[in-house]
Amino acid sequence: MLVVEKNSLTAEIEAMVEKYGNSRSSLLPILQDVQRNHKFVSEFAQQEVARLLDIHPVEVYSVISFYSFLHSKPMGRNIVRLCQTITCDMMGKVNVAKAIERELGISFGETTKDNKFTLEYANCLGMCDQGPAMLVNDKIYPRLTPEKAVEILNEIG
Amino acid sequence: MENKDTQRAPVSQKPHSVDKPADTTTIGGTISIEINNEKHTVPLGTTILDACKMTGIHVPTLCHHDDLCIAGVCRVCMVEVEGMRTLQASCAFPITSPIKIHTSTPMVRKARRHVIDLMLSEHHGECYSCVRNNNCELQSLANEYGVDKYTFGHVEKSRFEIDNSSFSVIRDMDKCVLCKRCVRTCIDLQEVGVLESVDRGDKTHISTFMEKDLADVICINCGQCINRCPTGALHANDPSDDIWNAIDDPKKHVVIQTAPSPRAAIGEEFGLEAGHSMTQELNTALRRIGFNAVFDTNFTADLTIIEEGTELIIRLFKALVEKDETVALPQFTSCSPGWVKYLEHYYPEYVDNLSSAKSPQQMFGALIKTFYAEKAGIDPKDMISVAVMPCSAKKFECNRPEMADSGYQDVDYGLTTRELAKMIKEAGINLPEMPKTHFDNPFGDASGAGLIFGATGGVMEAAIRTIVEFVLGKKAEDVFEKANVIPVRGFEGVKYYEIPLGDQFGPVPALIQHLVPNWDWLAGATLKVAVAHGTANAKKIMEDIKAGGKFSECHFIEFMACPGGCLGGGGQPIPTNEEIRKKRAQAIYAEDESLELRKSHDNPHVVKLYEEYLTEGPCGHLSHKLLHTHYTKRGKYIA
Ligand code: SF4
Ligand code: SF4
Ligand code: FES
Ligand code: FES
Numbered sequence: 180m181l182v183v184e185k186n187s188l189t190a191e192i193e194a195m196v197e198k199y200g201n202s203r204s205s206l207l208p209i210l211q212d213v214q215r216n217h218k219f220v221s222e223f224a225q226q227e228v229a230r231l232l233d234i235h236p237v238e239v240y241s242v243i244s245f246y247s248f249l250h251s252k253p254m255g256r257n258i259v260r261l262c263q264t265i266t267c268d269m270m271g272k273v274n275v276a277k278a279i280e281r282e283l284g285i286s287f288g289e290t291t292k293d294n295k296f297t298l299e300y301a302n303c304l305g306m307c308d309q310g311p312a313m314l315v316n317d318k319i320y321p322r323l324t325p326e327k328a329v330e331i332l333n334e335i336g
Numbered sequence: 337m338e339n340k341d342t343q344r345a346p347v348s349q350k351p352h353s354v355d356k357p358a359d360t361t362t363i364g365g366t367i368s369i370e371i372n373n374e375k376h377t378v379p380l381g382t383t384i385l386d387a388c389k390m391t392g393i394h395v396p397t398l399c400h401h402d403d404l405c406i407a408g409v410c411r412v413c414m415v416e417v418e419g420m421r422t423l424q425a426s427c428a429f430p431i432t433s434p435i436k437i438h439t440s441t442p443m444v445r446k447a448r449r450h451v452i453d454l455m456l457s458e459h460h461g462e463c464y465s466c467v468r469n470n471n472c473e474l475q476s477l478a479n480e481y482g483v484d485k486y487t488f489g490h491v492e493k494s495r496f497e498i499d500n501s502s503f504s505v506i507r508d509m510d511k512c513v514l515c516k517r518c519v520r521t522c523i524d525l526q527e528v529g530v531l532e533s534v535d536r537g538d539k540t541h542i543s544t545f546m547e548k549d550l551a552d553v554i555c556i557n558c559g560q561c562i563n564r565c566p567t568g569a570l571h572a573n574d575p576s577d578d579i580w581n582a583i584d585d586p587k588k589h590v591v592i593q594t595a596p597s598p599r600a601a602i603g604e605e606f607g608l609e610a611g612h613s614m615t616q617e618l619n620t621a622l623r624r625i626g627f628n629a630v631f632d633t634n635f636t637a638d639l640t641i642i643e644e645g646t647e648l649i650i651r652l653f654k655a656l657v658e659k660d661e662t663v664a665l666p667q668f669t670s671c672s673p674g675w676v677k678y679l680e681h682y683y684p685e686y687v688d689n690l691s692s693a694k695s696p697q698q699m700f701g702a703l704i705k706t707f708y709a710e711k712a713g714i715d716p717k718d719m720i721s722v723a724v725m726p727c728s729a730k731k732f733e734c735n736r737p738e739m740a741d742s743g744y745q746d747v748d749y750g751l752t753t754r755e756l757a758k759m760i761k762e763a764g765i766n767l768p769e770m771p772k773t774h775f776d777n778p779f780g781d782a783s784g785a786g787l788i789f790g791a792t793g794g795v796m797e798a799a800i801r802t803i804v805e806f807v808l809g810k811k812a813e814d815v816f817e818k819a820n821v822i823p824v825r826g827f828e829g830v831k832y833y834e835i836p837l838g839d840q841f842g843p844v845p846a847l848i849q850h851l852v853p854n855w856d857w858l859a860g861a862t863l864k865v866a867v868a869h870g871t872a873n874a875k876k877i878m879e880d881i882k883a884g885g886k887f888s889e890c891h892f893i894e895f896m897a898c899p900g901g902c903l904g905g906g907g908q909p910i911p912t913n914e915e916i917r918k919k920r921a922q923a924i925y926a927e928d929e930s931l932e933l934r935k936s937h938d939n940p941h942v943v944k945l946y947e948e949y950l951t952e953g954p955c956g957h958l959s960h961k962l963l964h965t966h967y968t969k970r971g972k973y974i975a
Contacts, residue, residue, distance in 0.1 A: 222546055226973060235529025236974060237545040237553070244534045251546060 189227050191216070196231045206232060206242060210249050218258075219250040247301065255290040255297035257335055259283075260314040264303040267310035271324070275311050278325030282332055296332070356381040370436040384426035384437055385413055393439055396448065396477055399515035400427040401564050402913045403899065405524055410515050411451050412477065415439045423447055449481050457488035459567075460495065460510035466568040471910055473566030474513055496541065501549035503735050504557035504573055504728040504906075509541055512569040518542060518561035525899065527872040528678065530555045542569075545974055553974050554681045556871065558674035558897045559728030559752075559906015572728045572907060575749040576759050582720040582748075583626040590720045591708070592622055593700050595633040596790035597726035597902040598753035600923040604909040604916070605757035606767045611919030613927050616772030623773070625763045629712075633723070634786030635779040636696035636703070638936035639945070640671065641786075641798050643963055644693040645806070646848055646954035648799075648892055657857045664688035666866075666881070666890040669795050671695040673733035674897025674906075676967065678871045683878050684969035692964040696789065697723045697730055698739050701746030702962040707949050709742075711778055716742060722749045724756050726790070726905030729897065741962050752907025778941065784928030785936045791921045792869035792901035793824035793831060796894040800824070800835065801935045803863070807855050809842010812935060819934055824865070825925070827900060827917065829873040832886070835863040847937070847946060847953055864890045870899040 195212050199205035209228055213220045220228075220243055229236040243249040261267075261276055280286055283296050290297040306312035309321035313328065320331055357365045360379045367380050371391055378387045383406075388395045399410035408428030415426045418436040423444060426437075438444065456478060463469050496509035514533065519542060522531045530553055534543040544553045562570045582588045594615075603612040622630045648667050654660040670676055670691045679686060694702070701723070705716035723730060730750035733739065739746050751759075760767055775781050785801055788794035800821050801812040812819040823833045841855035866887055868874045874895045881888040898905045900917035903924065928934060936942065950958050 222974070225545075230972075235523065235532075235545075237529055237532040237543075238523070240545050241532035241534055245536050 185223060188221075188224055192224060192227045192231060196228075201232050203232065203234060206234070206239065210239070210243060214249050218254045218256065219252060221253075222251070225251065247299075253290075255294050257295060257316055258297045258299065259332070260299045260301035260304075261287075262302070262304045262306070262310065262312045262314075263300040264307075266303075266307040267312055270310035272311040274325050275313070275323045275328050279328050279332065282329045295335075367431055368434050369431060372437070372439055378431060380432060381430045384415055384417075384424065384429045384431060387431060387437075388415075388426065388439060395426050395439055396480060397427055398473055398477065398513065398566055399517060401517050401520075403525060403564065404517060404520040407516055407520060410455075410513070412448055414444060414447050414451075416441050416444055445481075449483070450487075452477050452481050452483060453487040455513045456483065456486060456490065458491055459513060460491045460493070461508070461568065466511070467571045467574070468568035468910075472568060499550050500573065501551035502555065502557065502573065503551070503732040504559060505550055505555065505562060506571050506573050507542075507550060508569055508571070509543075510569075511567045512542055513567055514540060514542065515566060516542070517564040517566065518570060521561045521564045525870060525872060526556075526558060526560055526897075527875050528554065528556055528558070531561065548974065554970075554972055556674045556677040556681070556897060557729035557732040557906075558871070560898060561906075562728060563906050563908065563910055563912050572752050572755065573731055574755050575731070575751060576755050579720070579722055579749055579751065579759070587718055588720050589628050589712075589714050589718055590626070590722065591629040591631060591704055592627045592722045592724060593631040593633045593636075593697070593704075594618060594622070594724040595697070595726060595902065596637075596787045596924060597905060597908065597920065598724050598756065600790060600903060600920045600927075601726065601908050602753050602757055603768060605754065605761075608768060609919070610916040611923045612768075613923045614767055615927070616774065617767055617770035619773045619775060620770040621760050621763075621765050621767050624765055624770075625759060627722070629708075629776045631700065631704070631779050632775040632782045632786075633696050633700060634782030634789070635775075635939070635941060636699040637671075637786030637789045637795075637798070638783050638939040638942045639699055639963065640693055640696050640789075640795075641802050641936035642847070642942060642946075642954045643699075643959060644669065644691045645799055645802050646851065647691055647693060648803075649806075649848065650851060650955060652891065653852050653857070656861075666887070666893050667691055669892075669894045670965075670967075671789065671795060672729070672896045672898070672902075673727070674729040675871065675874060675895045677729065677732070677970070678874065678897060679878075679895075680968055680970040681972050682875070683882075684971050686878070686881075687967040687969055690967055692960075692966065694739075694963055694965045695730075695733065696786070697725060697750070698733065698746055698965070699963045701734065701739065702741045703945075705742035705744050705746060706962060707945070708778065716744050719744075720748050721746065722751055723747050724751050724753065726753055726902045726908045727898070728752060728906040730907075738965055741965075753905075753909060754907060757909070778944075780941050782933075782941070783936055783939045784931040784934035786939075787928050787931070788924055790902045790924045791825070792827065792896055793821075793867045793894065794901060794924070796824045796833075796865055796867050796892070797821040798936055799892065799894075800865070802937050804835075805842075805935065805937065806845050806848070807837065807841060807858065809840075818929065820925075820929075824867050824894075827869075827914070827921075829868065829870065830876055831867040832890075833865050833867075835865070837861050837863060845937070850953065851955070863892075865892045865894075866890050867894045869896040869901050869904075871897050 195209045199208045213224050225239045226236045229239045243251045287298050304312050306321045311323045312321045360366050366377045368377050376391050396412050398412045399407045406428045408425040413426045414423040416438040417424050494510050499507040519531050523529045582590050599615040600613050603614045604610050619630050651663050655663040668689045704721050709716040734747035734750050785798035804812050804815050837858050839859040868877050877887045903920040904917045
């Protein structure tokens with residue numbers, strides 16, 4: 180990483196620490212902000228967070244690894260999460276999943292070559308009455324069919 | 337920015353705090369409970385586990401360790417508390433009301449058995465080929481609860497690669513039972529923070545930052561995690577096969593040095609109570625195994641005192657008389673390689689404060705392949721030099737690239753107490769039955785001052801005995817009763833001690849006469865020293881120094897990475913706990929008192945070494961080449 184990039188990342192995290200405070204309990208909101216801005220929390224960012232909160236880098240990594248919505252490795256620009264829990268499963272998740280995999284040319288857990296999409300499974304998204312459901316970045320798409328899912332992905336720029 | 341959050345350990349890992357009266361004699365200080373229908377009175381706030389212990393009832397545990405904060409994660413210690421819907425983890429339950437406890441109901445037994453079965457279902461590894469065979473807490477639990485089949489199946493395939501990147505600690509996570517003792521050891525007890533649990537649910541495992549190799553993160557190799565792991569998941573990097581090969585090779589001259597702490601503890605591996613020194617029995621055993629010469633690390637501990645003490649005097653002289661402001665004070669001891677690496681990572685700006693004197697192990701290594709090789713007429717390239725240490729960091733230390741001043745790797749292998757015990761057993765020797773024999777010449781038996789290096793405060797005490805005699809010209813016995821410097825002894829985390837020097841000085845001893853003209857410049861001065869053991873305590877002193885507090889005014893500070901000092905080292909017999917550390921310390925101090933020779937500068941072999949070999953005296957040219965070293969500013973960024 181370039182030194183300039185490092186410094187601006189440090190400044191960014193410092194501002195977050197300023198905003199949320201430097202106690203242990205600020206760890207999650209800070210990580211969420213870094214995740215939002217960069218789509219992942221890099222090794223460098225994790226160590227800067229650790230330094231500023233006076234905890235150990237491995238503790239930061241431990242928290243990131245615990246939460247599905249925090250990532251320590253680079254992700255695609257758009258993160259597609261298809262619900263894998265019972266209700267959605269019964270409503271036809273499997274066919275939607277196949278259609279998405281075919282359309283993007285990747286399996287779950289992978290990222291497209293052009294870095295546009297990362298595909299993942301999620302657990303219940305709280306849309307059980309309108310399954311199958313998927314989440315693209317922050318937006319929820321209920322009542323999917325294989326065709327509809329493909330259409331939604333194609334619309335994303 | 338000021339950090340308000342001083343409770344660094346995760347709140348979930350702190351014991352419940354209970355408001356209780358200072359002493360149990362006041363009203364409300366104790367509470368009446370019933371355990372298995374028997375009435376007992378215990379201090380308020382006692383955990384159920386401790387209450388059971390007090391009353392002689394055994395409750396099995398796994399994640400609980402006396403040195404560590406409460407975790408309550410394994411659930412092996414469950415008991416029934418009347419009126420409560422679920423079973424309670426006795427280790428994490430402070431008693432605050434008059435409860436009725438049952439420790440062996442069908443429900444309790446069944447639940448415990450299930451917990452053990454579940455752990456076994458995820459435990460991949462075979463007892464016969466495990467270092468912890470016969471000393472494994474999981475194995476004993478399975479035995480205690482009569483496990484005769486895998487109720488919930490058993491993992492057939494390995495799930496994790498073994499991490500053997502480190503010179504010191506090997507991680508075999510297939511055997512991990514997720515008790516998190518290592519996590520608590522590294523984060524809370526040592527404040528190094530290498531290990532944490534990673535991922536969630538059935539994927540949970542203990543790992544390092546970004547799953548890196550242990551050698552690539554900030555591990556100080558103290559091995560304290562090994563000593564607290566209940567299973568074989570963490571163990572030391574064992575060189576005994578290579579050592580056997582060297583012994584079996586007739587062309588190799590294999591020498592061994594033994595440090596004081598392994599000698600005070602190795603009896604435990606042979607079924608003796610803690611607190612029996614086996615120094616001279618061990619000499620015999622080592623010769624029978626086939627080592628060609630057996631040396632006493634205390635000899636170079638004595639040498640360390642002379643070199644490090646002289647270095648301190650030079651630093652003080654430069655700072656006080658020559659007003660040299662570049663001199664780094666306080667001087668820090670450098671015998672503990674875990675501490676040295678901790679400082680290099682966390683306080684790299686203070687590496688100049690470390691004494692440049694090598695640790696006793698490394699001094700000996702350099703002397704064996706030069707001085708001894710010459711005397712014995714052996715080509716150093718045919719020599720293998722082994723060091724028996726209580727320590728896993730010594731394995732890393734002997735592999736530091738700069739530790740080759742003899743022209744060869746000065747010490748070839750660091751061997752822990754546990755590993756040596758295994759070799760002795762393999763040779764069919766029952767150590768306690770061995771006749772007593774002395775160490776080999778030209779180094780012979782060393783002083784009691786070198787011996788007490790094994791306990792926290794020991795280096796400081798040894799240094800004080802010598803400094804007092806050198807500077808005041810009095811007998812140490814006239815200043816301290818029996819030359820025992822009690823204020824620097826004991827297991828208090830941080831110790832601080834002042835010695836007013838007054839204005840009555842002796843002549844400068846011949847050994848260092850070329851370095852200082854007289855002692856008058858010390859008139860009215862007070863020697864301030866401190867001692868810390870365990871890196872969490874070291875951190876306290878370092879933070880105080882950074883803030884310009886009282887420790888920054890000290891002249892000399894002893895730091896040991898392990899709780900209790902070397903006797904509680906990461907290579908010592910398992911278990912190691914407070915009680916055992918105390919007994920090992922008693923053994924060491926008792927042996928010291930039993931010796932005639934109790935001061936490093938009185939050691940005739942040390943005196944002779946300066947006369948014959950290191951003729952420019954302490955901190956002279958050859959000393960610097962062989963006995964001193966330099967350090968690396970490592971920093972804490974993990975690349
Ligand atoms: S050896 Fe010491 S520093 Fe390294 S992981 Fe174990 S406890 Fe932590
Ligand atoms: S490695 Fe050992 S101490 Fe650490 S969690 Fe696993 S079993 Fe417990
Ligand atoms: S099961 Fe899919 S949203 Fe709840
Ligand atoms: S020993 Fe009590 S929960 Fe592990």
